[in-house]
Amino acid sequence: MKDLGAAKKILGMEIRRKRSSRKLWLxxxxxxxxxxxxxxxxxxxxxxxxxxxxxxxxxxxxxxxxxxxxxxxxxxxxxxxxxxxxxxxxxxxxxxxxxxxxxxxxxxxxxxxxxxxxxxxxxxxxxxGLMFRGQKCGSVVAYVDSDYAEDLDNRRSTTGYVFTLAGGPICWRSVLQYVVALSTMEAEYMALGDAAKEALWVQGLVTELGVEQGGVQLHCDSQDAIFLAKNQVYHSRTKHIHMRFHKIRELVASGEIILEKVHTSENAADMLTKVVTAEKFKHCLELLHVFQC
Known part of the structure; x- marks a missing residue:
């Protein structure tokens, strides 16, 4: 038996490595x-x-x-x-x-x-393609955003989130929310709820791969949505929100999700929810390490 040469393609994806700088491109x-x-x-x-x-x-x-x-x-x-x-x-x-x-x-x-x-x-x-950097230790970092009522067919909002590990994206999604949000805060909160469910799956996956993972850092640019997730306050503005989206409160309380405020200009998920300017689009690609391979 002998060691086999490094793979150059997997599942249709082309792989390039630069071992001296511990970088990998897909x-x-x-x-x-x-x-x-x-x-x-x-x-x-x-x-x-x-x-x-x-x-x-x-x-x-x-x-x-x-x-x-x-x-x-x-x-x-x-x-x-x-x-x-x-x-x-x-x-x-x-x-x-x-x-x-x-x-x-x-x-x-x-x-x-x-x-x-x-x-x-x-x-x-x-x-x-995607660039990943070799790291001795690392954890999953996620960005989440929403675009309120921009679908002109049915006025549903768009949820966008992206999860990164070793500097590069490992999963992402852009999808219409299945119910109509009644405010920007509600659209952002519903996006947090969807991203939190994905965070549980990602957390389990990286743990099986041997990555030491504490709580998943989830970055959001809505202070109101973060406040609602961290403080279980019941009032007229939120009583109509479906219970499935309140799961994030439990995850925040247990420490499985660590909510962090991020400025809109630094939210990499922004390009997943709406048409942005060329400058913002390029910046989002840089944040996610999407470069020329």
Whole structure:
């Protein structure tokens, strides 16, 4: 028996190491290049940001002629490819993917233009991936955010969270909340509740991998939501909130979740909930160690 050489690919992800500086990169640049070729975007002009506020994606076509005109567009295939690219190595795609995936059944020209814009973004960031730093000890650090009532179809809010270990993201999510929040504070509190459930799973996983983990640090930019989670005060503003979201109070009291206030400008989950400026988007990528591999 003998030791085997270091893996260069796993589950479709390409691995690059620099042992002298104890760094490791994960990417899917080979897969992304194939996706761009498949949808004739290999020579497209790259862009630096995913979606812009001027895209009115909530508008679906009403005219039968326009609906039939979109039947031959490979929208579902393109969205599926983008979803696969997002998993494991590209948290920067999460918010855009959730937006474009809502219109699979009734898409318009604007929706297809949005997909092509995401592909143009991938053209300019094909080499991007996750960077992890070797550490003797480390713990899970998470960021959570929400965007209040920005879904124009049903006025539901968006939850976004990302968990990091060894400096890089290990899991992330951008998803519409399943009930309508009645205030910004409630939307943030519901996002905390969802992130807390994920924290329990992540905590169990890293413990099995031999990482010494105390309470998970959960960073949020809403002081009101943090106050509500730490202080079990019952009043008229919160009595309607579903009990499932109050689980976080128990986790905070037991020390399994350590809530920390973070300034909005330093909240890496901000890009998972809304369209942000190019400067903020780039800063979020830097916070999460999403770099060129």
């Amino acid at each position: 990417s899917r640049k080979g897969y992304i290049k194939k996706v761009l070729e498949r949808f004739d975007m290999a020579n497209a002009k790259p862009v630096s940001i995913l979606l812009a506020n001027h895209f009115n994606l909530y508008q679906s076509p009403k005219c039968e002629v326009k609906i039939r005109g979109m039947e031959q567009v490979p929208y579902a295939s393109a969205v599926g490819c983008l979803m696969y690219a997002m998993v494991c190595t590209r948290p920067d795609l999460a918010q855009a993917v959730i937006q474009i995936s809502k219109y699979m059944a009734n898409l318009g020209r604007e929706h297809w233009n949005a997909v092509k814009l995401v592909l143009r973004y991938l053209k300019g960031t094909t080499e991007y």
